Amino acid sequence: MDRFTWQSARTVAEAASAGKCTVAEAMRADTDADRVVMKAGGIDLLDLMKEGLLRPTRVINLRDIPGLDTITEDAAGTRIGALVTLEQLAAHSISRQRYTALADAAASSATPQIRHVATLGGNLLQRPRCWYFRSAAHHCARKGGEHCFAFAGENQYHAVFGHDGCAIVHPSTVATALVAFNARVELANAQGGTRTVALEAFLVGPEVDVTRETDLRAGEVMTAVLLPPMPAGVRSVFLKQAERLSSDWSIADVAVVLQRAADGRCQNVSVVLGAAAPVPWRAQKAEAALTGRLIDAAVANAAGEAAIAGAEPLRRNAYKLPILATLVRRAVLTAADVRETVP
Amino acid sequence: MPNADRTHSVTRRLFLRGTGATASGVALLADMHIAAAADEPPIVGPGAIPLTLTVNGRNQEVSVEPCMTLAEVLRGPLDLTGTKIGCDRGACSACTVWLDGAPVASCMLLAVDVGARAVTTIEGLAHGDTLHPVQEAFIAHDALQCGYCTPGMVMSCAALLERVPNPTADDVRAAIDGHLCRCGAYPHIVEAVLAVRKPGP
Ligand SMILES: Cc1cc2nc3c(=O)[nH]c(=O)nc-3n(C[C@H](O)[C@H](O)[C@H](O)COP(=O)(O)OP(=O)(O)OC[C@H]3O[C@@H](n4cnc5c(N)ncnc54)[C@H](O)[C@@H]3O)c2cc1C
Ligand code: SF4
Ligand code: FES
Numbered sequence: 001m002d003r004f005t006w007q008s009a010r011t012v013a014e015a016a017s018a019g020k021c022t023v024a025e026a027m028r029a030d031t032d033a034d035r036v037v038m039k040a041g042g043i044d045l046l047d048l049m050k051e052g053l054l055r056p057t058r059v060i061n062l063r064d065i066p067g068l069d070t071i072t073e074d075a076a077g078t079r080i081g082a083l084v085t086l087e088q089l090a091a092h093s094i095s096r097q098r099y100t101a102l103a104d105a106a107a108s109s110a111t112p113q114i115r116h117v118a119t120l121g122g123n124l125l126q127r128p129r130c131w132y133f134r135s136a137a138h139h140c141a142r143k144g145g146e147h148c149f150a151f152a153g154e155n156q157y158h159a160v161f162g163h164d165g166c167a168i169v170h171p172s173t174v175a176t177a178l179v180a181f182n183a184r185v186e187l188a189n190a191q192g193g194t195r196t197v198a199l200e201a202f203l204v205g206p207e208v209d210v211t212r213e214t215d216l217r218a219g220e221v222m223t224a225v226l227l228p229p230m231p232a233g234v235r236s237v238f239l240k241q242a243e244r245l246s247s248d249w250s251i252a253d254v255a256v257v258l259q260r261a262a263d264g265r266c267q268n269v270s271v272v273l274g275a276a277a278p279v280p281w282r283a284q285k286a287e288a289a290l291t292g293r294l295i296d297a298a299v300a301n302a303a304g305e306a307a308i309a310g311a312e313p314l315r316r317n318a319y320k321l322p323i324l325a326t327l328v329r330r331a332v333l334t335a336a337d338v339r340e341t342v343p
Numbered sequence: 344m345p346n347a348d349r350t351h352s353v354t355r356r357l358f359l360r361g362t363g364a365t366a367s368g369v370a371l372l373a374d375m376h377i378a379a380a381a382d383e384p385p386i387v388g389p390g391a392i393p394l395t396l397t398v399n400g401r402n403q404e405v406s407v408e409p410c411m412t413l414a415e416v417l418r419g420p421l422d423l424t425g426t427k428i429g430c431d432r433g434a435c436s437a438c439t440v441w442l443d444g445a446p447v448a449s450c451m452l453l454a455v456d457v458g459a460r461a462v463t464t465i466e467g468l469a470h471g472d473t474l475h476p477v478q479e480a481f482i483a484h485d486a487l488q489c490g491y492c493t494p495g496m497v498m499s500c501a502a503l504l505e506r507v508p509n510p511t512a513d514d515v516r517a518a519i520d521g522h523l524c525r526c527g528a529y530p531h532i533v534e535a536v537l538a539v540r541k542p543g544p
């Protein structure tokens with residue numbers, strides 16, 4: 001790792017005024033930005049720095065800022081501090097009981113060792129895992145180069161939807177669940193202002209800008225993720241498929257949040273696919289196939305098929321489609337408490 | 344954050360030692376500079392800075408560059424070579440140590456980021472010649488071949504037993520989820536841990 005200076009911010013304002021650029025900006029080869037970047041758990045930052053992809057001049061430590069590492073709940077919903085670790089998120093009674101899909105997604109991310117250090121804010125802002133992106137030898141479009149190497153290359157872990165010029169899948173596992181819960185993110189700037197934006201709008205696809213995954217602005221500090229209150233009776237399910245049973249990245253994952261009316265019909269539903277697109281991918285056709293229906297095996301099956309309608313698999317990743325459809329079917333049946341019958 | 348105050352006092356001490364006449368090892372502090380604005384937090388590095396780490400219950404004074412990981416500092420200046428580095432990317436868990444009792448990957452943690460949190464390494468588990476029960480069980484159950492993954496495995500298994508004195512085989516598998524053992528000693532490792540559990544009432 002190259003050498004850098006270190007500064008521990010004591011307040012959000014100090015961090016925001018010290019932060020000179022986003023990590024995405026600092027990684028662009030053509031950058032003339034002052035490469036002063038923020039660090040939470042430091043897992044993704046160290047990964048990028050060890051690979052020589054990111055060479056910061058100064059690292060601003062966010063971990064000593066008090067008050068950003070708690071999960072609290074009131075009538076307006078739940079507030080998860082940006083420095084809450086994935087381990088806290090997996091174990092906390094609020095996430096376990098009210099936002100089960102989120103707690104399960106956190107528990108299924110990375111290794112226990114990483115979960116004890118990695119933070120929610122850093123997880124949402126980590127850079128993609130595309131192997132060309134992570135290889136210093138490949139100057140791809142996302143790093144400011146000309147080409148995407150994935151379309152003609154090894155693309156078994158790449159996107160099946162929304163790959164407009166770049167086929168990454170969004171790296172954050174918890175983001176699948178958070179989008180399904182309609183989460184918002186809270187961001188503070190150096191002027192003392194804050195804005196909140198829906199996570200679904202904050203995470204941007206390559207059609208918006210191929211060189212960044214989020215709408216984070218230079219100097220902004222993510223302070224919290226905000227979740228709406230969940231009415232009693234809302235059920236949420238997260239399911240993940242990886243190549244190995246032990247710690248591994250998703251090859252496909254799904255979050256379903258389901259609310260039924262008194263007559264048992266599906267009233268409100270979110271179906272979101274992970275590891276499927278450059279952003280967590282809302283399966284609108286699956287949501288439409290469920291809304292207003294009584295859920296049984298046939299309806300759940302139709303939702304699974306609807307979820308993959310319109311997919312554009314690449315040369316080596318069509319195998320993801322039946323997995324995504326199966327995960328959607330199982331998640332819907334589990335959320336609706338319907339036992340799966342073998343067809 | 345519970346440790347925030349203590350971490351700040353460490354930072355202030357660095358600041359004072361950097362500016363004050365009492366600083367020892369002045370040469371090492373040569374390129375450590377201080378932020379211009381008086382109210383801005385100090386900027387340290389890129390050269391070595393003095394740090395106090397609490398390792399295996401003892402305060403250790405070390406001089407480290409901000410770009411050094413905890414694993415490098417343990418194995419280098421502190422000569423605690425029980426902690427192994429495999430992948431150096433957080434993916435094999437060979438470098439597992441405890442931070443305030445929780446297993447973490449020391450290769451993905453900067454030493455300057457440790458602050459006042461207590462570090463426990465494999466060297467801190469045994470009491471003199473008396474091995475930790477997990478270490479004894481690893482020997483008795485043949486839970487290692489080359490031994491490279493073993494210090495990390497033992498740290499994760501001992502941490503599990505602190506939290507869950509009577510774990511199931513699945514609990515053990517979850518605790519060593521992130522560990523790679525290229526010799527494939529997994530089944531004996533699970534056996535070893537199950538042999539030291541303390542059945543509840
Ligand atoms: C072996 C391994 C397996 C993994 N498996 C998974 C997995 O299955 N699923 C998954 O989702 N992830 C996985 N990861 C990735 C890991 O979860 C992320 O690297 C981690 O969550 C990043 O969080 P952090 O707090 O360490 O972020 P950092 O590295 O500190 O920061 C990441 C980015 O966010 C910025 N940042 C952080 N916090 C803030 C803030 N509050 N405000 C503004 N900017 C901020 C930083 O500037 C940086 O750009 C894995 C990692 C490893 C090493
Ligand atoms: S998929 Fe995106 S990140 Fe990967 S090579 Fe193509 S442009 Fe780069
Ligand atoms: S050496 Fe740290 S996880 Fe592999």
Ligand code: FES
Pocket residue numbers: 486487488489490491492493523524525526527528
């Ligand atoms: S015993 Fe050889 S790597 Fe585990």
